[in-house]
Amino acid sequence: MQKPPDFNPAKKYPLILNIHGGPHAAYGYIFEHEFQWMAAKGYVVLFPNPRGSTTYGQDFGNVIQYHYPGDDFKDLMAGVDEVLRRGYIDEKKLGVTGGSGGGLLTNWVVGHTTRFAAAVAQRDIASWTHWWYTADFTLFQPAWFKGPPFDEEQDFKARSPITYIKDVKTPMMFILGEIDYRTPSGAGGEEMFRALKFRKIPTVMVRFPNESHELSRSGQPWHRVERLQNIVGWFDHWLLGMPKPEYEVAPKEEVSIKRESTEQKPAKPPR
Secondary structure (H helix, E strand, O other): OEOOOOOOOOOOEEEEEEEOOOOOOOOOOOOOHHHHHHHHOOOEEEOOOOOOOOOOOHHHHHOOOOOOOOHHHHHHHHHHHHHHHOOOEEEEEEEEEEEOHHHHHHHHHHOOOOOOOEEEEEOOOOOHHHHHHHOOOOOOHHHHOOOOOOOOHHHHHHOOHHHHHHHOOOOEEEEEEOOOOOOOHHHOHHHHHHHHHHOOOOEEEEEEOOOOOOHHHHOOHHHHHHHHHHHHHHHHHHHHOOOOHHHOOOOOOOOOOOOOOOOOOOOOOOO
């Protein structure tokens, strides 16, 4: 957990839950510039290692086999519950973000709880079926699903965040790379974005040209800066109430699909 400078446990702070990808990876005791900057802006940053993470033994890492996402969500919520129990977090100012597997879990979280006031899903997965057909990465598929989507249709559907889209009420931002073939945007953020727009849930999509799945690690430096500015900007807007006119892009009233034109049609030219 990363705390703001001059942290005072008697105060109430906003919290950002940051979920790692992989899923077989882990956060450690390293300098993480993203968490440092979020903390410098006044946020407490929680970055747990739920089941499926490495460094806790093979059994802990493999326990999510055929259950991803699922029980790892319970671990993430238990971590949030523990931090809330300590008394220095404002429970009405919770945010959640993550990339790749963490983006998948961000989508899963907002479809299974409304406790978060804002979410940012990065290079995410919305539909496992669409991902299976379009991604460049199928190495772990036999360990995640027992078969392909045309044989395991119900399992793919049950574990896809898009299945629970009607339960999402959290304002969402999607950070996507236009040449990401690891988690293609058409199988992830674009699906979520369109569905949430249709449901009139506040949502923004930030697409980076010529950026792959490595945007946050080896993307163009100015894109990496802009990415982080947008992530924190979204939380600043929804958790702290900061005005962000660039995110106020949705109409407040439903737009008619078809409008009658009041302009006179030009007369047909004489034959």
